[in-house]
Amino acid sequence: MREIPFHRPAIGEEEIRSVSETLRAGWLTMGPKTLQFEQAFAEYLGVPHAVSVSSCTAALHLALACIGLKEGDEVLVPDSTFAATAEVVTYFKARPVVVDVHKDDLLMDVEAAERAVTPKTRAIIPVHHSGQACDMDPLLDLARRRNVHLVEDAAHAIPTTYKGRKIGALGPLTCFSFYATKTLATGEGGMVTTFDEKQAARIRVLRLHGIDKDAWKRYTKEGSWYYEVVEAGYKYNLTDPQAALGLVQLHRLEALHEARRRIAEAYRDAFASMEGLRPLRVHGERGHAWHLFVILLDLERLNITREGFIRTMAERGIGTSVHFIPLHRQPYYRDTFGLSAPDFPSCEWAYQRQVSLPIYPDMTREDVAYVIEAVRELLALHRR
Numbered sequence: 260m261r262e263i264p265f266h267r268p269a270i271g272e273e274e275i276r277s278v279s280e281t282l283r284a285g286w287l288t289m290g291p292k293t294l295q296f297e298q299a300f301a302e303y304l305g306v307p308h309a310v311s312v313s314s315c316t317a318a319l320h321l322a323l324a325c326i327g328l329k330e331g332d333e334v335l336v337p338d339s340t341f342a343a344t345a346e347v348v349t350y351f352k353a354r355p356v357v358v359d360v361h362k363d364d365l366l367m368d369v370e371a372a373e374r375a376v377t378p379k380t381r382a383i384i385p386v387h388h389s390g391q392a393c394d395m396d397p398l399l400d401l402a403r404r405r406n407v408h409l410v411e412d413a414a415h416a417i418p419t420t421y422k423g424r425k426i427g428a429l430g431p432l433t434c435f436s437f438y439a440t441k442t443l444a445t446g447e448g449g450m451v452t453t454f455d456e457k458q459a460a461r462i463r464v465l466r467l468h469g470i471d472k473d474a475w476k477r478y479t480k481e482g483s484w485y486y487e488v489v490e491a492g493y494k495y496n497l498t499d500p501q502a503a504l505g506l507v508q509l510h511r512l513e514a515l516h517e518a519r520r521r522i523a524e525a526y527r528d529a530f531a532s533m534e535g536l537r538p539l540r541v542h543g544e545r546g547h548a549w550h551l552f553v554i555l556l557d558l559e560r561l562n563i564t565r566e567g568f569i570r571t572m573a574e575r576g577i578g579t580s581v582h583f584i585p586l587h588r589q590p591y592y593r594d595t596f597g598l599s600a601p602d603f604p605s606c607e608w609a610y611q612r613q614v615s616l617p618i619y620p621d622m623t624r625e626d627v628a629y630v631i632e633a634v635r636e637l638l639a640l641h642r643r
Contacts, residue, residue: 261629265578266440269515269620270504277503286499289467296502297450299509304427306452308459311497312466315414315436315449316343320350321465321495322432322451323382325458326408328353332381337367338585338606340386344412345586353381357586357598362605363540365389365553365613369397376401382408387416387426389539389582390442390548395421395429410434417443418516420546427452437501442515442550443508445501466495518620519549522627526552526616529631535561535638551582552618554634555609563641568614575633580615 281292293311301309312318328334330352336345337360345355358371365388372383383402385393393411402409411426413419414436419426427433437448453459464471469492497505508515530538536554541547556565563571565581572579585606587598600607616630 260576261626262576263578263617263622263626263630265580265615265617267619267621268439268444269508269511269518270444271511273511274504274507277507278500281499281503284499288498289496290499292499292506293497293502296497296505296509299506300450301452303509303512304425304452306428306454308453308456310451310453310459310462310466311502312449312451312462312495313497314447314495315412315434315438316347317466317493317495318434318436318449318451319343319347319384319410319412320493321462322410322434323347323351323353324465325432325453325461326382326410328381331379333377333379334381335367335372335375335383336586337365337384337386337388338587338603339365339388339583339609340412340586341414341583342586342589342592343414344384344386345592348384354379354596355586355592356380357592357596357603359603360388360606360609361540362609363555364391364542365539365606365609366391366393367398368605369394369401372398373401373405376405376407380405380407382410384410384412386412386414387419387548388551389553390415390419390550391539391541392416392419392421392426392545394542399430408432414438414441414449415550416548417441418512418546419548422544431455432458437505437508440550442519442548443505443512445497445505445508448497448501448505464489465492468492468494515620516548518622519618520547522618522622523547523549523552525624525627526618526631529635530554533635533638535642536634549618552616553582553613554616555612556614558612560643561638561641562643563637565612565614567641568637571637572614572633577630577633578617581610581613582615585610 332353334348348355411433416426435450437445469490586592
């Protein structure tokens with residue numbers, strides 16, 4: 260039986276060599292390689308500032324600190340997202356206000372977001388789910404009209420585009436993830452991009468204990484032992500070995516994306532006429548990063564549950580997952596903020612049906628064909 264995990268990182272000899280060279284150079288923490296990665300990332304997106312951090316969660320946290328989020332404020336977040344999107348709001352004793360998503364693409368419903376805005380709303384955090392951009396023009400317009408900040412959760416979204424523009428170069432603050440499963444992976448890590456020099460400078464201070472400037476240089480001949488802590492900061496810096504990995508991944512990004520795109524195309528072609536499921540909707544004017552490939556099971560036409568589908572795929576050696584368990588179903592958010600399924604009908608409907616299939620650059624054509632055939636056979640066997 261063929262074994263196809265849900266994910267396998269695309270790490271080659273070039274990445275291993277780059278990390279080894281960095282280790283031999285003696286930089287185990289943040290140093291010149293990290294700054295080189297930041298510059299290359301900013302140049303790739305065409306933005307003036309990219310500041311690396313230890314995770315996308317850290318990126319979101321510092322972005323919200325930059326906009327001055329405070330206790331009692333509200334921040335709109337989509338129901339279909341990983342907990343970190345809402346979690347960072349609670350760091351400030353602010354309130355995450357959960358809004359519904361479109362059932363066919365799992366992206367934030369802009370009309371639902373507009374209805375959720377109150378005088379306490381300070382920001383909106385749209386999530387570019389699976390690697391497809393939210394509808395950014397109306398979101399940016401909503402933020403301008405209602406005088407609220409927009410902080411993009413782009414954990415899935417490199418290289419994602421919206422109407423020909425790269426995510427990371429549209430909104431004022433965009434947060435990326437380099438977690439092990441992401442389209443650009445450094446194991447752990449993240450980045451904030453911005454056009455605002457003052458915001459970038461503040462994030463650089465906050466990410467390393469609130470030290471005033473160039474803290475990483477203090478053990479080099481260019482630096483000084485003397486430093487000043489200008490505000491309470493965090494330990495959120497990226498390291499040079501991670502940056503060395505990131506630089507190679509960034510160099511390979513287009514090729515890695517093309518491999519993902521080919522897999523997604525094969526899935527979409529095969530599933531287009533297959534009864535019993537449908538993939539998430541893809542919007543033609545948005546370039547998809549294909550971090551995830553999500554299908555929605557047509558449970559009304561099947562005599563198998565979503566859990567049964569996942570279990571049977573596992574029995575055939577195929578790893579799957581679900582992205583995501585909605586915030587309204589998570590005990591902390593449900594109980595703390597009084598959330599319930601009837602308030603989020605689209606997300607709840609989609610959640611009960613969604614399954615994420617394997618999609619990673621090292622999948623062979625035979626691997627993809629095996630997944631497609633397993634899905635085809637399973638649906639045929641369980642069709643009502």
